[in-house]
Amino acid sequence: MASTLFDRQTRERAWLLYAWCRKCDDIADGQDHGGTLTGVTDGQARLSTIRVLTDMALRGEATGDPAFDGFGVVMRECAIPARYAHDLIEGFALDARDWRPRSQDDMLRYCYHVAGAVGCMMAVLMGVDPDDSATLDRACDLGLAFQLANIARDISEDEAADRCYLPQLWLAEMDIPPGELMKPWVRPRLAQLGQRMADMAAAYEQSARHGTGALPPRAAWAVLAAAGIYGDIAREVARRGEQAWDHRVITPKSDKLLWVARSGWQVIGRARRWPATTPRPTGLWTRPTG
Numbered sequence: 001m002a003s004t005l006f007d008r009q010t011r012e013r014a015w016l017l018y019a020w021c022r023k024c025d026d027i028a029d030g031q032d033h034g035g036t037l038t039g040v041t042d043g044q045a046r047l048s049t050i051r052v053l054t055d056m057a058l059r060g061e062a063t064g065d066p067a068f069d070g071f072g073v074v075m076r077e078c079a080i081p082a083r084y085a086h087d088l089i090e091g092f093a094l095d096a097r098d099w100r101p102r103s104q105d106d107m108l109r110y111c112y113h114v115a116g117a118v119g120c121m122m123a124v125l126m127g128v129d130p131d132d133s134a135t136l137d138r139a140c141d142l143g144l145a146f147q148l149a150n151i152a153r154d155i156s157e158d159e160a161a162d163r164c165y166l167p168q169l170w171l172a173e174m175d176i177p178p179g180e181l182m183k184p185w186v187r188p189r190l191a192q193l194g195q196r197m198a199d200m201a202a203a204y205e206q207s208a209r210h211g212t213g214a215l216p217p218r219a220a221w222a223v224l225a226a227a228g229i230y231g232d233i234a235r236e237v238a239r240r241g242e243q244a245w246d247h248r249v250i251t252p253k254s255d256k257l258l259w260v261a262r263s264g265w266q267v268i269g270r271a272r273r274w275p276a277t278t279p280r281p282t283g284l285w286t287r288p289t290g
Contacts, residue, residue: 001256002226007218013074013125020057020071021088021118024050028092043096050089058082080124087117087288101167108285110165111147112140116287119143123211126219133289137280138211140287142227145204149234152197155190156182156245166193187242198238205231207281209274217267224263224270229256 003011003018027046053063057072075082091113101107123139124130151158151165158164159181164171171178174189181190205227212220232251237244251259266273280286 001253001260002222002229005218005222005225005260007216010126010219013078014122016070016074017118017121017125019067020054023065023067024054024089024092028095047089047093047096050092054085054089058085074125078125079130080121081130084117084121087113091117095163100164103169104167105285107151107165107167108144109288111144111151112285112287115143115147115150116140117143119146119208120287123215126215126223128214132214134276135211135214137287138208141204141211141280141284142208142223144285145201145208145227145234146230148197148201148204149230149237152194152201152237153233153244153249155194157248170196182245191241191244194241194244195238198234201231201234203281203284207284209270210276210278210280212267212274213271213276220270221263221267224266225256225259228259228263232259 003014006014027050028043030046053065053068054071056063057068058075060072060076063069063072071085074080075085091110094110094113099110101110117140119139119142120136123136128135128139130136155164155166159179164178164181166181170193174193176186176189180186208227209224212223215223229251232255233249236249236251240246240249
């Protein structure tokens, strides 16, 4: 819904970028346009396919797959640095190794690879200078907020697929044994972690809003709408508490429309409300820049 607020060219470029992200994710996880994780036994081979097709697309070579070919077009048209595409693929590489985060920083580094890097690509697609590190930091923050919401919402689904993106140190702190996340006696403790994730997501979401002053009005409108719509996922996980994983959390269409209207007003006063000169809050994890 938020993407419909872009001008036509930006919207279609965003769709091309998303199609590549979706296709890579489907290849990595054995999915078809998302859906239930099936688990794969040839993760490294799938990762190799993603790397080869992505590199071909970046060189302007035809891959035979429209998702990769379209990705190559938008990367060249917008001069998006290829390193962000490679950073995203490193997130798939972590999953292929059955990686689990030990610390909070490990979890946030994963969030950067699978979502923060996409935020950076989207910022450049919307016209941000690739050397504007401050604005790219804010774009990355929004990706981190989105992924933190994903992790909080999908704890049950991830466990069913034998995955866990909650830091091991958090689980040890709450005395939650591996593989026991969905047990009834664990729910009160898990609800505390859901609240912690929601609080972190909110901090990154708020930080991201300070980057919207660098965007054209329609792009800022779309970004602010997306921030509110996706932010509501984490907020709803926190609100439901122990029942957060009984049914999948979504943002209803009526609430999405409210965010579209609300963010339209926010665009008008965004520079005053969220000045770009405001420093990022201390303690927020910083994206890699090398």
